[in-house]
Amino acid sequence: MLNQSLDLAFQALSDATRRDIVARLAGGPLSVSELAKPLPMSLPAVLQHLSVLENAGLVVSAKSGRVRTCRLEPSAIAQAEQWLTAQRGEWERRLDRLAEYLNSPEGDAT
Amino acid sequence: MLNQSLDLAFQALSDATRRDIVARLAGGPLSVSELAKPLPMSLPAVLQHLSVLENAGLVVSAKSGRVRTCRLEPSAIAQAEQWLTAQRGEWERRLDRLAEYLNSPEGDAT
DNA sequence: GCGATAGTAAAGCATATGCTTAACCAATCG
DNA sequence: CGATTGGTTAAGCATATGCTTTACTATCGC
Known part of the structure; x- marks a missing residue:
């Protein structure tokens, strides 16, 4: 399949919890438990969302000591964005x- | 849930078949069977993808006579695009x- | 009207998704 | 050391997704 990465990106963004995580990471890096704190679900569930993202x-x-810090990777986001722009633009x-x-x-x- | 429409849009775009349909509709409106012709699946399956989109x-x-013609709706696409732009931009x-x-x-x- | 064409509806099925709980490991802290 | 904090793994479960086949309806062309 061509563009499997778009599959994964859009699929990841189709969940409100994961979009919330992305939105909060846009404000700066956060640890797993900081990300999990406001979310109404168990910590393992948050880990699963993070692994999808x-x-x-x-x-x-990246893990340092016992805390894993997460941050946004804008290039994957830009790729999805560009696909949308291309279709709508056309x-x-x-x-x-x-x-x-x-x-x-x-x-x-x- | 706020932004359920983003859920639906991203979920719809997470499938390669549906992105193919969108990409082809970006070139102009097409009937259901024109959309289905190159796709390696049954016609009912294509209908299900269309209903997701x-x-x-x-x-x-819109249906005219016995043929249903499909076209792109750019505003929903723009909404998803803007969400991505906002996060990456931030x-x-x-x-x-x-x-x-x-x-x-x-x-x-x- | 009659057959071909365009689309729909319904049921069934295999796999994927989004959670849960329970158990566990590893870096701190007192 | 022993308890706590931060994270991870594994198993299990309910529901959703992406197809299939079968059957059926509506329109068009002759």
């Missing part, structure tokens, strides 16, 4: 060309 | 401020 390349983490260019055609003399149903 | 607001369709602004601080006189470990 890491697997998708959206988040990277479609909007099409609509523009259509409008242009309809406003041109040959476009009129004269 | 419509449910997410990414695609709209993180990159943070990094910029950090770099600025490290380059300033007070940032030096003199």
